[in-house]
Amino acid sequence: MRHILRRRELVTDDWRYAGEDGADEAANAALVVPFADFRTHIAKWRAYPGRLGVRLSPADAVEDLAEDIQRLSLVAAEFPTPGEGRGYSQGRLLRSRLQFKGELRAVGAAVKQDLLFILSRCGFDSFELAPGQKVEAALAALERYSVAYQPAEPVPSIRQQRYRAAG
């Protein structure tokens, strides 16, 4: 059973990825489908009665989800290696431009404690931790910084804090 660190709590995943056990379309399972599949069979997925999520590869253009963003409850972005940084832009765009309010999940072998702080600041609120990652360490990493320079959740930017201090 897959566990997810979602909004700072370890939960059993209530989603199924396309192709895995329990990913049962007929039973209207909560299903995460690859972006390409979603785009190719858009009519089918628009009519899908169950909860629906999309999994992005790093090269996928999130703008193409704009029309359907209200329909999606989850978007997952891939971080296969530490150097693959396109998912950070996908996260920022989903939250700021597409106004995506659902679960934004980071998946892949690089989802480890040292990246969680910047991931969370790009809008990711859910992490499928790489194998061997300790939850306590991951939670601590999310709290590593009390300050940050750029305006992004969840830490208010230093600039905002300065203004607040100045009244």
Added chain:
Amino acid sequence: MYQYDQLDQAFVDQRVSEFRDQTRRFLAGELSEDEFKGLRLRNGLYIQRHAPMLRIAIPYGLLASRQLRKLAEITRRYDRSFGHFTTRQNLQLNWPKLEEVPDILEHLASVQMHAIQTSGNCIRNVTADHLAGIAEDEIDDPRPYCEIIRQWANLHPEFTYLPRKFKIAVTGSPADRAASEVHDVGLHLRRDAQGNIGFQVLVGGGLGRAPMIGQVIREFLPLPDLLSYLDAILRVYNRNGRRDNIHKARIKILVKAMGIARFRDQVETEWQAARDAGPVLEAAQVERVRSFFQPPAYETLQNIDTCAGREPEFQAWYRYNTRPHRVPGYRAAFVCLKAHGQNPGDMSSGQMEAVAALADRVSFGLIRVTHNQNLLLGDVRQSDLYAVWKELRGLGLAMPNIGTLTDMIACPGLDFCSLANAGTLNVAKQIQAQFDDLDYLYDLGDIEIKMSGCMNACGHHHVGHIGILGVDKHGEEWYQITLGGSVNGFTALGEVIGPSVPQAEVASTIERIVEVYRAEREDGERFIETFRRVGVKPFKERAYAAHSKAA
């Protein structure tokens, strides 16, 4: 200069504690080499030929005396009592111990310094003109904008894992003493018709394997839009830059592949879409940062004739190693790190301490690092110059060769760097020995030699009037020579003059090249001007003359 408040301090302190934990986990085997690599690089730590190398950020090259004193303490305690200043105004330690690096970073944080993002594929230390705030030709002081960019770039959540490194330089003068046109982004301060501050923005410059000159992406970017526009450039780059080939991953390759017009359109589209949500630089924020860069308490003085009745050695130093200042009665004085027999850019701990003390006495406690690998005391009373010269001479820091052929740029090369193909320090010593006659150097005038030990071009060889590139030929160190490169407001890339030469022949080849200049020059013409007039041909023909005779 900028002073951290408790928020800035908390950020660097938390960064140190994070890296201490990461280092501990690496040493305990909990992090693999590869995992640790991305983390240590973003804290300035390379693994080099002999030992780790730590690159300390000196944002826009500005140091307070207490910071330079701290660097002296660190180099003495954790290294071999010297450091190496780089073309990006940073300081490199060549012999730190990995397990002591967190302690070094803690020392740095105690004087409001860090090594954040001095390596790795992220936004690097932002650099500026070393005459910022004092140059007569300045439109505005670039340092407040550099500081704003420094803060914006530090642990930027979206742009910490870019396709490749990303360097920004800001210049406040048309003369461009920051080599901004060979940076990923170059910002040139401008004023519009109403006197509002903004920037001409260049993108896609860079040296390395495929050298390119930056192209104008925007003629005038109003100051409030600075960060949102940089965000837009970085986002287009982060999403579209190549990640499949490290040699094709810089933004210059993307700009070239798309063409500047298409790249500009994409950035514009991204910027317009993000502008409302993006960071606007409020006037109050700018004013806050600007307030840290107010001119020091200058006295009301007259310009004086400093040289009258002084010995010729002082007069030579005054002519070559000092620069005009916008305030009457003051001048800027170089602390020369190019003494013959020395590695260019190297400085001992003792010299650092002495210069820190000198800066306290004569230059408001501030020291600047230049991209040519020297230091500069920016605000010296003209009446103090003679005493400053005597003191610098006693420290071995008054070689009167700034702007001459031996004021050369050199990376550390094969002696230290694991990327290098060839040594640079030996070659520098040979050139210093070959051109040890000051009268000859002065006759040759303004010639910039820039030398790199490999294609990565840390020594900026492409933009040297004379560029020297170390290459590996079947295990031997050879050197390719280029001519005609330049920065400083007229950026050009050098042309290769012919086959590379062995190490022992570099200095003599350069002598033949400058002899061509001496034969061809017209009245008052500098080397680069003669080169531009006569072209590469006479140099090509005569640089190898000795060979053809021998053959």
